[in-house]
Amino acid sequence: MSSSVAVASAKWSRPLLKTVEIYWKESKYEFLKRWRMPVYSLSVILFPAMFYTLFGLVLNRDLSGGHREAATYLLATMGCYGVIGVALFGFGVGVATERGQGWLEVKRASPMPIPAYFTGRVMMCLVFSFLVFLTLFTLGTLFGGVRLAPLQLLGLMATLVLGSTPFCAFGLVIGYFTKPNSAPSVVNMLYLPLSFLSGLWMPIGVLPNFLQRLALALPPYHLGQLALHMVGMESRGDIHTHINVLIGFTLICLGVAVLGFRRDEGKLYG
Amino acid sequence: MATAQMTAGNFAPGVSYPRAAGGAAIARVSGVSKSYGSVQALREVNFTINAGEVVALLGPNGAGKSTLVRLLLGLASPTQGRVAVFGRDPKDPGSRVRVGAMLQVGGIPATMLVREHIDLFSSYYPCPLPMADVVAVAGLQGIEKRQYGDLSGGQKQRVLFALALCGDPDLLFLDEPTVGLDVEARRGFWEQIRKLVARGKTVLLTTHYLEEADALADRVVVINKGSIVAEGTPESIKANTAGKKIRCVTQLSLASIERMAGVVSARFDREAVEIQTSTAEATLRELLASDPGLFGLEVSNAGIEEAFLALTK
Numbered sequence: 001m002s003s004s005v006a007v008a009s010a011k012w013s014r015p016l017l018k019t020v021e022i023y024w025k026e027s028k029y030e031f032l033k034r035w036r037m038p039v040y041s042l043s044v045i046l047f048p049a050m051f052y053t054l055f056g057l058v059l060n061r062d063l064s065g066g067h068r069e070a071a072t073y074l075l076a077t078m079g080c081y082g083v084i085g086v087a088l089f090g091f092g093v094g095v096a097t098e099r100g101q102g103w104l105e106v107k108r109a110s111p112m113p114i115p116a117y118f119t120g121r122v123m124m125c126l127v128f129s130f131l132v133f134l135t136l137f138t139l140g141t142l143f144g145g146v147r148l149a150p151l152q153l154l155g156l157m158a159t160l161v162l163g164s165t166p167f168c169a170f171g172l173v174i175g176y177f178t179k180p181n182s183a184p185s186v187v188n189m190l191y192l193p194l195s196f197l198s199g200l201w202m203p204i205g206v207l208p209n210f211l212q213r214l215a216l217a218l219p220p221y222h223l224g225q226l227a228l229h230m231v232g233m234e235s236r237g238d239i240h241t242h243i244n245v246l247i248g249f250t251l252i253c254l255g256v257a258v259l260g261f262r263r264d265e266g267k268l269y270g
Numbered sequence: 271m272a273t274a275q276m277t278a279g280n281f282a283p284g285v286s287y288p289r290a291a292g293g294a295a296i297a298r299v300s301g302v303s304k305s306y307g308s309v310q311a312l313r314e315v316n317f318t319i320n321a322g323e324v325v326a327l328l329g330p331n332g333a334g335k336s337t338l339v340r341l342l343l344g345l346a347s348p349t350q351g352r353v354a355v356f357g358r359d360p361k362d363p364g365s366r367v368r369v370g371a372m373l374q375v376g377g378i379p380a381t382m383l384v385r386e387h388i389d390l391f392s393s394y395y396p397c398p399l400p401m402a403d404v405v406a407v408a409g410l411q412g413i414e415k416r417q418y419g420d421l422s423g424g425q426k427q428r429v430l431f432a433l434a435l436c437g438d439p440d441l442l443f444l445d446e447p448t449v450g451l452d453v454e455a456r457r458g459f460w461e462q463i464r465k466l467v468a469r470g471k472t473v474l475l476t477t478h479y480l481e482e483a484d485a486l487a488d489r490v491v492v493i494n495k496g497s498i499v500a501e502g503t504p505e506s507i508k509a510n511t512a513g514k515k516i517r518c519v520t521q522l523s524l525a526s527i528e529r530m531a532g533v534v535s536a537r538f539d540r541e542a543v544e545i546q547t548s549t550a551e552a553t554l555r556e557l558l559a560s561d562p563g564l565f566g567l568e569v570s571n572a573g574i575e576e577a578f579l580a581l582t583k
Contacts, residue, residue, distance in 0.1 A: 012362065018393075022393050025393050029382055029386055029390050033381050103376075103377065108345060109343040109344070109366070110371070113363070
């Protein structure tokens with residue numbers, strides 16, 4: 001063929017409003033998609049609510065005979081347990097599945113800006129995290145006598161909603177380094193032990209000494225202590241340390257996830 | 271359709287595209303090799319797609335078809351050589367907004383409605399087709415409000431087709447678009463592809479169904495073991511490679527026919543004998559001389575199936 005290739009004009013760019021529209025639609029549809037999956041939407045909200053009701057509102061009585069202290073303590077830590085689940089199942093299992101099915105590749109071949117895909121999933125996790133917070137807070141206030149000052153309430157909400165993002169990044173690593181079939185079991189194998197060892201199920205002081213020292217290395221421990229600090233419960237360590245650890249953890253996970261993303265390009269296909 | 275472009279090569283206002291016979295080259299692969307570790311998937315491939323044509327990429331499994339499509343879509347980078355689509359790097363969003371792709375996928379989000387999938391994908395493109403047009407062209411009337419997961423295999427395939435065309439792209443990549451469809455659904459799909467071509471779209475199609483390449487393509491590119499082994503119209507591929515097919519009823523034995531000039535192979539097909547030959551005239555002279563009682567003679571071009579087998583042997 002002697003015809004020449006059409007010469008490209010200047011660098012192509014998308015109007016800002018179109019970009020905003022893409023990010024909005026990615027987020028909206030990601031949420032709707034998840035909301036309609038009872039296996040996800042029910043389990044990430046109802047399981048924390050069930051455990052909170054059991055341990056925070058029914059079983060643990062304060063010395064006074066009420067539930068207030070336990071209900072407040074577990075509102076903070078069970079809330080962390082809940083939002084970590086939102087992120088690990090939403091991001092980890094979600095990305096692993098869509099990668100495995102080749103759906104992510106169809107998206108990559110389209111003109112979609114790649115960050116929109118991940119932003120949509122983070123937004124979905126933020127909304128579900130808020131729903132987890134709202135459910136537990138309502139239960140605690142109605143049945144556990146939990147009373148939070150406005151600032152405590154805001155602090156806890158921000159900690160729980162934003163606190164899911166480091167685990168979104170961790171989920172991304174799981175999504176890029178596991179097969180779609182094994183992702184749910186990998187998440188389950190990490191989720192419960194990590195939550196338990198980080199003092200989200202019972203106060204960290206109850207655990208043996210060496211486990212208390214181990215907990216310092218676990219990101220959920222730092223999120224839990226941060227949440228406890230926000231509701232005015234006794235917490236360990238300095239909040240700046242907790243925040244720095246969570247930010248560092250996020251950055252490391254993102255770095256590892258980028259390696260996985262790059263690796264996908266070299267994958268072998270017939 | 272309001273936004274449909276009716277002529278090939280007329281892609282964007284203000285940019286002129288040179289036109290040659292068969293349209294301007296809109297995608298070009300020059301001297302491309304691609305290896306994955308120690309496996310060489312493509313070797314020194316040169317390949318062009320011209321505006322307005324339908325190119326079929328044919329080859330056995332592992333021949334490098336999908337690798338070539340992945341390079342053209344910017345999903346992978348060549349180890350050597352250069353790939354350009356609309357004069358740009360295929361990873362550039364400026365070329366991606368003019369390309370649509372239907373790839374083989376194991377599944378797409380099942381709890382989204384058909385309409386929502388189209389709405390989301392349309393938002394990626396600057397001038398998408400109206401929803402009603404996409405639904406009509408892809409044949410999705412009546413199922414727009416169903417969840418993807420509730421659809422039949424053929425319907426799912428049409429949704430993927432809708433996602434490839436919703437952005438009104440100039441160039442479409444269809445990777446094995448009719449795999450797993452029954453004969454009727456496949457023919458319906460061909461009609462949809464022909465409609466797109468009539469609207470000036472350029473199509474690159476990979477397929478296992480040789481009949482499909484024969485039915486749709488202006489040009490067939492046969493690829494095997496990472497290299498292009500033949501290229502041309504479906505007719506020229508058939509004519510140049512496998513010669514002719516002779517069919518007749520004769521008393522001669524297969525062994526004696528196989529010894530005749532030009533014969534590649536001979537076999538019984540019900541009461542007749544079917545002979546593949548490279549030089550039909552020489553074979554016929556010898557056949558008629560040896561068996562005066564021969565009847566039911568037919569001479570035809572070999573099917574693309576035979577041509578394909580001969581090329582990739």
